[in-house]
Amino acid sequence: MVQTINLKKTDGTALITFNRPEAYNAFDLDMVQAAAETLIALALDPGVTGVVISGEGKAFCAGGDLRWVSGGGKNYGAMFHELAARYHQAILEIRRMPKPVVAAINGLAAGGGFSIALACDFRIMEASAILRQAYTSNGLSIDGGGTYTLPRLIGMAKALEIAAFDTPINAEKALSWGLVTEVVDDGDGVKRAVELVQEIQNRSLSSFAASKKLMTDSFHTPFETQLENERNLLSWAADQPDGREGIRAFLEKRKPAFGNL
Numbered sequence: 001m002v003q004t005i006n007l008k009k010t011d012g013t014a015l016i017t018f019n020r021p022e023a024y025n026a027f028d029l030d031m032v033q034a035a036a037e038t039l040i041a042l043a044l045d046p047g048v049t050g051v052v053i054s055g056e057g058k059a060f061c062a063g064g065d066l067r068w069v070s071g072g073g074k075n076y077g078a079m080f081h082e083l084a085a086r087y088h089q090a091i092l093e094i095r096r097m098p099k100p101v102v103a104a105i106n107g108l109a110a111g112g113g114f115s116i117a118l119a120c121d122f123r124i125m126e127a128s129a130i131l132r133q134a135y136t137s138n139g140l141s142i143d144g145g146g147t148y149t150l151p152r153l154i155g156m157a158k159a160l161e162i163a164a165f166d167t168p169i170n171a172e173k174a175l176s177w178g179l180v181t182e183v184v185d186d187g188d189g190v191k192r193a194v195e196l197v198q199e200i201q202n203r204s205l206s207s208f209a210a211s212k213k214l215m216t217d218s219f220h221t222p223f224e225t226q227l228e229n230e231r232n233l234l235s236w237a238a239d240q241p242d243g244r245e246g247i248r249a250f251l252e253k254r255k256p257a258f259g260n261l
Helices: 029-044 066-070 076-096 112-119 146-154 156-165 171-177 189-201 205-218 223-238 241-251
Strands: 005-010 013-018 050-055 059-061 101-105 108-110 122-126 130-132 182-184
Touching: 005 029, 013 029, 013 189, 029 076, 050 059, 050 189, 059 101, 059 112, 066 076, 076 112, 101 112, 101 189, 108 112, 112 130, 112 146, 122 171, 122 189, 146 156, 171 182, 182 189, 189 205, 205 223, 205 241, 223 241
Parallel strands: 013 050, 050 101, 059 108, 101 122, 108 130, 122 182
Antiparallel strands: 005 013
16 A cells, blocks of 8 residues: 655654655545644654655645545535544644644645645745645635634735635745745755754754744733743743753853753
């Protein structure tokens, strides 16, 4: 049986590669369930301190496989209801993971693939890659957290424009709009994404984990509650090995030597 998700671990970095190139890495139920299970395992793996997600072949991910949806023997709504449950679990694991997750967008990222990329902490986009929300062109509404992440990245007006017209977004536009972190030459996406993870790995991972959680939670947390969450995580971070080392290094006027989570 062909593996729809490939996993490779090197020096603390896990590379997840979507592996349905014949379908532009569109996901069916088995593939997205495998992705969610892989992300759960990586979140708990003490030997992994960062994750890169990319696609095999010419696409990052073309989203949900509409051929699978149409051939499942149920009405379309029931098929999407089942598929979205597993897909949203994968999205939640990306957002909850206390480690950096970087999308290496090597080709088309459309529909659910677009939303997966937006859910990641950082996005490295290759020069010829294309982003498309794609849902509305197929008479569907956006899922995978896209309606949450997109307006927060680029503002409500531009997000609604993308939803209404679904114009393909090239790398130049994606960078200027703030949709991606960096644009690189074709073929260099995974390499640069791994380098970015390594840069964070050399800093304080406990500090990154706390900051990611606080920022993710901030959009639905009252201000006073957010202040209390900040106080609690600041106290937690200060008592972690990285926190103690960072304070000592500051007092001793030297560069800190951070460890791992």
